Structure formats: structure tokens, C-alpha cells
Amino acid sequence: MAGAHTLAETERQVNERLAGMTIDFKAMAITSNLFRAATAVRNHLERTVLAPHGLSWTAFVVLWVVWIWEPIETRQIAEEGGFSKATLTGVLSTLESRKLAVRKKSKDDGRLVLVELTPAGRKLMQELFPEFNQQEQFVANAVDASNRDDAAEVLRRITKNIEENA
């Protein structure tokens, strides 16, 4: 899936292990390289941008989503960020304790909680996001400029296929 051995080495060893089975190595290469790349990129962004600001990946995603769409309901943040409402409860508590975000009860629906950034939270995002985008550029540099739209499109198709056919 990731690490120390190359995919070729893994393939050879898998062949030994799975004598007689039919394995689609091209499909395996797509998924394992997808995870490798996503992990490497995430680690890189965490190390270079988020950790110096004391933020976890998820805390950053929450801050980003709230920053772009505030005020926003917690269920929407969870959906946008791709994690559960239960997880969001914990992360929001952390962000509230750090005075970066606040929860407000919805006036229209007694079940809902709305989230906004504090001025400190907004200031942090204004400072942080250009750095983040700069490192996104570093990441994207590995892809030919003429190929970036295609690369993004392939990834988009992978996601869409799952959302529509799974």
C-alpha cells in the first residue's frame, strides 16, 4: 500500500504469495499510488504549514470550511469535510477552547448549531491560507503545467464514479 518496498517488489512478492489467484496489478497501482500520494501531500502540508501553527489537518479543514461559508451548520461542515458529526463535536470543542471559532444555537431550528470564526480565527486563516496554497503549488509542480487539468479531472472521475455507482 505505501512504504519501504517499491510496488514492483511488492508485486513480485504478491505473485509468490498469491500463486494461482488473478490479481489486477494495474488497478492496484492506481489505488496504492493514490494513497501514497494523498498521504505524502497531507504530511507535507501538515509539516510545513499546519504544525507550525499548532493545527491538525482536521482543525484546518474545519477552519477553512467555516471561513469560506460562515455562518454554517455543523452538519454541513461535517459533510463538506468528510468526517462524522461526532468527530466534529470534538474538533469544534478544541477550536472553541483556542478561541478560533464559536458555536451559536440556530434561531430557526432548535436542533441546529451554527459555527462562525472569531476575529482571531479569521486573522489566522488570512495568514495561513496563502502559505497553504503556496505549498499546494509545490505539490502541483510535480505535474506538467499542460497536464494539470487532466490530472485533476482523472481524480474527479474516480470520486464521481464512487459517488454515483457504489
Added chain:
Amino acid sequence: MAGAHTLAETERQVNERLAGMTIDFKAMAITSNLFRAATAVRNHLERTVLAPHGLSWTAFVVLWVVWIWEPIETRQIAEEGGFSKATLTGVLSTLESRKLAVRKKSKDDGRLVLVELTPAGRKLMQELFPEFNQQEQFVANAVDASNRDDAAEVLRRITKNIEENA
């Protein structure tokens, strides 16, 4: 980064939010689609294959690595899987308690722990992995057959760029 809004909607809203800042939207599209795809694929594989067998993603990765390379040292498993030795300690405890893997002290170096699968662990992987690969095929179907090597190569380049230049 993920979720309910399209990237175009996000881009529009970001433009409003970030009036005056220079944002590389192509780079952003690469990274955000990478995370979306990796999350979608991982969730899909977890839901269709791993959860029915009561396995977490990381437990599966550990089982896979041990299955392919056993007997293997714990530090190698952690490196191969891309997580910390501390995390592995917890996951191995879970797998041992489920009688899928065993730890053995190394004869050559008193610090090392070697891991092997139990017969039940091997049986599970033999049953599980073809299912997993089948869903990998489902995932890869979103990519044109003529384009799969290129797609894997782009992802490989993204990872390599970070490993070599960060």
C-alpha cells in the same frame, strides 16, 4: 477540500472571501481532488470489504504487509504502512486479541519484535484480498484503460517530488 459544494462553487466563494489575494486555483484543484479521491476510495473499500470483516483500514494494511512479507519486524511494518510505531503497538494488540497475528521476540536482537499471521489471519487474507482487489478494479474503472499507467505515474511523481524535494 471535500464535500457538498463543488470546487467551482468553492472557487467563487473563495474569490469573494479572498479578494485581492493571489490564489493558484489549478494547484488547489490538484490537491483537493487528490484528497477527495483518496477519501472516497478509502471509504468505499472500507465499506464494501473491510467493515463486513470487522477490520479498520489500518488493521487491514498491517495484515496485508505481514501477509506479504512475514515474518517481519514491527519497525518495518510501521514504515511500510506509513504510521508510527506507537500506533502499530495498539493495532497489533487488537489483531493479537482477535487471534489474527502474533508477536515473537527476535532471537538475533533483543529489542526487536517479529510479527506473523496466525492460520486464521492467513485464511482471512486469502478470502479478503480478492474481494479487495475486485473493488480496486471498480475504482480503477473510472480511468480509461489506456490511461491507467499514466494516471499511476502522475501520482507516483507527486509522491516522489515530496520525498526528494521537501
Added chain:
DNA sequence: ACAAAATCGTTTGGTTGCTAACAATCTCAA
């Protein structure tokens, strides 16, 4: 109008994730 069903965010319990610290063990340099 009213009860059942659905939805919400939080809590609970268990697991995964990390860093830092630690004891045990090995390696290296003097």
C-alpha cells in the same frame, strides 16, 4: 391535533493517531 418517525448535536466507549519519555538492548568510539 397528536403520535410516530426523522433529524440534530452530544455523549459514550472503543480504536487509531501522534509526540515524548522510558527501560532494554545494541552499536560505536576511545
Added chain:
DNA sequence: TTGAGATTGTTAGCAACCAAACGATTTTGT
């Protein structure tokens, strides 16, 4: 040979992660 330095897996403490359960609220169907 011996002590310093490096490496190992585990522990401790904290945060993130989930599903299930829960109380509060809203929606739906009769």
C-alpha cells in the same frame, strides 16, 4: 573493555475517529 550514543517497542497523555445511544426538536402522516 567500557561508557556514550543510538535504536527498539511500549507507555502515557492528549487528540481525532467512528458507531451506537440518547435527549431535544422538527417533520410527517393520519
